[in-house]
Amino acid sequence: MTRKLITFLSIAVVAVTMSCAQAPKPAETHDADVQALKDTEAQWNKDYESKDADRLAGHYTDDAVLMVPGMAPLAGKEAIRSALKQMVADPALSLKFEATRVEVASAGDLAYTQGSYTLTVTDSATKKPVNDKGSYVTVYKKQADGSWKAVSDIASSSTPPMPPPAPEK
Numbered sequence: 001m002t003r004k005l006i007t008f009l010s011i012a013v014v015a016v017t018m019s020c021a022q023a024p025k026p027a028e029t030h031d032a033d034v035q036a037l038k039d040t041e042a043q044w045n046k047d048y049e050s051k052d053a054d055r056l057a058g059h060y061t062d063d064a065v066l067m068v069p070g071m072a073p074l075a076g077k078e079a080i081r082s083a084l085k086q087m088v089a090d091p092a093l094s095l096k097f098e099a100t101r102v103e104v105a106s107a108g109d110l111a112y113t114q115g116s117y118t119l120t121v122t123d124s125a126t127k128k129p130v131n132d133k134g135s136y137v138t139v140y141k142k143q144a145d146g147s148w149k150a151v152s153d154i155a156s157s158s159t160p161p162m163p164p165p166a167p168e169k
Contacts, residue, residue: 029108030104030108033104033108033111033142033148034102034104034111036146036147036148037099037102037104037111037113037140037148038099038102040059040140040147040148041097041098041099041113041138044056044059044097045095045096045097045098047059048088048093048094048095048096051088051093052088053081053084053085053087053088054081056081056084056088057077057080057081057084059149059150060077060080060149060150060151060153061077061141061143061149061150061151062076062077063075063076063077063151064076064077064080064149064150064151064152064153065151065152065153066079066080066083066153066154067152067153067154067155068154068155069132069134069155069156069157071083087121090121090122091122092120092121092122092129093120093121093122094118094119094120095117095118095119095120096117096118097115097116097117097118097136098115098116098117099113099114099115100114100115100116101113101114101115108142109141109142110139110140110141110142111139111140111142111148112137112138112139112140113136113137113138113140114135114136114137115135115136116133116134116135116136117133117134117135117136117155118131118132118133119131119132119133119134120132131159132157132159133157133158133159134155134156134157134158134159135155135156135158136153136154136155136156137152137153137154138150138152138153138154139151139152139153
């Protein structure tokens, strides 16, 4: 009986010791997480330059939601990928964004970035390039591999909408 008790206590001590030596606590990874988010957005900008819809969609979780001016929310990575394929087919496409704020939750599992963007696309009516600028907020969730993926991405244009065409007389 004593031998079983000693074995049990030894296993318990090893288990407690191993649990204390696990991954760093979120507070210890805060600065690394902030840098990882900045690096993620820098890569995302490069992916827009390459106009690769699959790489762009890879920045989102499977259940992500993308909200952009003038469109209904896009729910799910496949809906986002489909919209991105149309977007990157535009030869005038240029999108650049930069965070002015990066916040990581104290638990280290959620974060958000906030910043501004500039966008150039071809106007479907005039077939001429149009410029847009505005602000964005992207909410990220840390993945099992330590990477960050967007779960909610929203852009708000500060460019006034184009007036409707004048009625024909």
